[in-house]
Amino acid sequence: MVLNKMEVEEANNLAKKRSALNDEEQTKTGQCKRLKLSEPGISSGQSGIGKHAEVLESGLQAISSDIEGKEDVEEIDNAVLEEDEEGDGDSFANMMKYGLVEQDVGITKFVSTHQGFSGILKERYSDFVVHEINKDGKIVVLDDLSVPANNEEPSEDIFSVLSDQDKQRLEDLQHLKNKEDSVVIEVVEDTKEKRTVIHQAVKSLFPGLETKTEERDGRKFIVAYHVAGKTALANPRKHSWPKNRGSYCHFVLYKENKDTMDAINVLSKFLRVKPNIFSYMGTKDKRAITVQEIAVVKITAERLSHLNKCLMNFKLGNFSYKKYPLKLGELQGNHFTVVLRNITGSNEQVEQAMTSLRDIGFINYYGMQRFGTTAVPTYQVGKAILHNKWSEVMDLILKPRPGAERGYLVKCREEWAKTKDPEAALKKLPVKRCVEGQLLRGLAKYGMKNIASAFGVIPRNNRLMYIHSYQSYVWNKIVSKRIEKYGLKAVPGDLVLKGVTAIPIEESDVEKHTIHDVVLPLPGYDVLYPKHEIGKAYEEMMAADGLDINNMKHKIRDYSLSGAYRKIIIRPQNVTW
Secondary structure: OOOOHHHHHHHHHHHHHOOOOOHHHHHHHHHOEEEEEEEOOOOOOOOOOOOOOOOOOOOOOOEEEEEOOOOOOOOOOOOOOOOOOOOOHHHHHHHHHHOOOHHHHOOOOOOOOOOOOEEEEOOOHHHEEEEEEOOOOOEOOOOOOOOOOOOOOOOHHHHOOOOHHHHHHHHHHHOOOOOOOEEEEEOOOOOHHHHHHHHHHHHHHOOOEEEEEEEEOOEEEEEEEEOOHHHHHOOHHHHOOOOOOOOEEEEEEEEEOOOHHHHHHHHHHHHOOOHHHEEEOOOOOOOOEEEEEEEEEOOOHHHHHHHHHOOOOEEEEEEEEEOOOOOOOOOOEEEEEEEEEEEEOOHHHHHHHHHHHHHOOEEOOOOHHHHOOOOOOHHHHHHHHHOOOHHHHHHHHHOOOOOOOOHHHHHHHHHHHHHOOHHHHHOOOOOOOOHHHHHHHHHHHHOOOOHHHHHOOOOHHHHHHHHHHHHHHHHHHHHHHHHHHHOOOOOOOOEEEEOOEEEEOOHHHHHHOOHHHEEEEEOOOOOOOOOOHHHHHHHHHHHHOOOOOOOOOOOOHHHOOOOEEEEOEEOOEEEEO
8 A cells, every 4th residue: 555645744754753763673674574455345235344354564564455344443442632652561561461352352263274473563553554445445545635615715814813702702602601692892903804804703613603793983893693592502503504515524534543533522622513523434443544534514624624733643634515424334445554563483474374364364353442452341331231231331431440541530430439429520530522521421410310311421423332342242252153163165054145135045055155255243133143053153142141132122222233244254455565
């Protein structure tokens, strides 16, 4: 994969921030290899099916590939706005000492028997570069920072024409926090151009407010007021959005060392909007450099572009206005360039492993990031949600846990364990947009007797991540059983896709299919299960967890699982190393 000029420059700038490698480290670059991969995707009609494999790549020349699939790289990380550096090795090791290992989440089988080799993946986050492949099959790149030409767009001056005091008064008016029904701004150095910029600034920065010019005692004033009174608060952006423009601003987000949901929280904080007005096709790794498409409701490209001046390790560009949002799973896949460092193994072992990856592929396990990086696995929270055990959900998210965590989270958890007072625990959190902070705000609002509603304060995608984690846990366990029982060939009773519908393989059709055609379902109320022993294995596993595989509908519709299909073996495309 070739990085575009901007990304190379960003990576180079990043490298300058870090400590330079010493001579000994530089001599190790010969131990590294580079690889490119690309995985055939599953049709975009099925949600939650493919994802990128956590591909091993080596060194200063990296392995790179396109891996297609539905939901991509996910990493659930509860801390949101704090900037992360490369990370303290001891802290990470301490955290993982209490975390999960692959066997805990069903990752136990291999597609081949060769010896393999080992290396360090993601020693630096810049060792893992992900480019989304959009629904049109194009690799997403950030190569244009310009704002679309639009006569209605205000000038750059809108960001400096208002004083901090004016901005605070206007924000209070926008949210109906002051007793007055208008804000009056005197026009100093009065010119028509200056008045125009103030009008634009108020309307652009404080959606829902309208302005007019008044003359008082020979001086000009701009008067700001609510265009629709309290009704403007329901959706203030709609009152100032041009009718001939698509309601969604699509853009490409380049980010470093932050997962997608954390990045959305940062953007929403700086734009003073709720995170749920953003949409995307899949979440990307935190410990990586990633490029993906994002859409946001009725936020102008100019406002978004202004963030390029405010935020480190983010770039926004390739802006366009469209009539539709993005949906999870719409992507065709991801293109990876991965660096593996400190390779152990002979050239022959490396060649064997890479040839196997190119020709056979890999078991399409959900990776460790799907299940969390702390001592409380996300699938346990998901299982508690499916059981409607809301006290357990609350406890799993908020209780103290072993392992390394940010200091403020440790203090917050300790306060919660001691007092069970959401307001007191919130005071220990300087960052309120993390999952813990959102749940505590919900508990403060709805009380301990309505935990389900309190949990609903967390953005929908974050909440669904927990139950998707449980589905992924089941799928991993089952695919290992399937490989152990029947090996790497299609057998009668396996499922294959015909369009978006799964059908069982009949005895007479076995020779027409290979292992690369076989899918397994993520459990749900709208999927078919294999017609052999593995179908029964689903039922037994979920029964052991106290769940009825034939009743996956939940009292709360958001948590009803319809299920989906996922290929069990993925063969990457365009693998080079």
